[in-house]
Amino acid sequence: MLNKKKENEPLLGKTNRIVEGTTITGDINSKADFRLDGILIGKYISEGKLVIGPSGEVQGEIVCKNVDIEGRFSGKLQVAELLSVKSKAVIKGEVSVGKLAIEPGAIFEATCEMKSQLKAINNGESKKEKTA
Template sequence: MFSEKKSGKTISDSSSQQNTIAQGTTITGDIVSDGDFRIEGTVEGNIKTPGKVVIGKTGAVNGTLKSSNADIEGKFSGKIFLSDTLSLRASAHVEGETEVGKLAVEPGATFNATCAMKGALKELNNGQKTGPSSTTKSNA
């Protein structure tokens, strides 16, 4: 995003910067970024980033979230697709559908959603054959 010159070198790294949507701010529409997000306001739309999304206690999102990690303290309604971990804090309120690698829920969190864990299938089938070719019939 921005370049900064230090000692003759140009530094440009938008992925290490955190975008903040402050309390009292409402955004309607889709957000696409390479950096992390902290949301204390309201987002009505979709968020897509390869980084981490934090929805603070005053934050609310209604839409689709696609990222690697998310920490939720506030409210979320919609669909969540994460390649890694979804962490729900005690004050979190989540409704909708989730597809995550890992799920961490603190006591007190509200989680009214369907949940699919992408990494679990590989662990269950580790070294085991599945499907019609692995079943045998016996006519005894």
């Protein structure tokens, strides 16, 4: 029983990687962080962070917690927390984010919707207040 993995074991320090020169057509589902320096044509879903390196490219859809983009993206992008767009990045399509950081020089040709990070507070009353 020593080799048995715990189901709730954290994935800290574990990162998947697709290297330059690799093309994947299809869907990727991951709980761990992911670095993409190749090409993905399809859908990527993760509870972790996605880094699209300078040679990386995604054509399709991304649903993720955090994303750093240095390469190219075209399609639909849904980021629960922070989308960080580096100066060499090219983004085209639809973007929905919690927070957005774009460095000067980046190409950002997308419709963008910023989701509110409001949290409900209950002060012991039946009425709920929302604050930023």
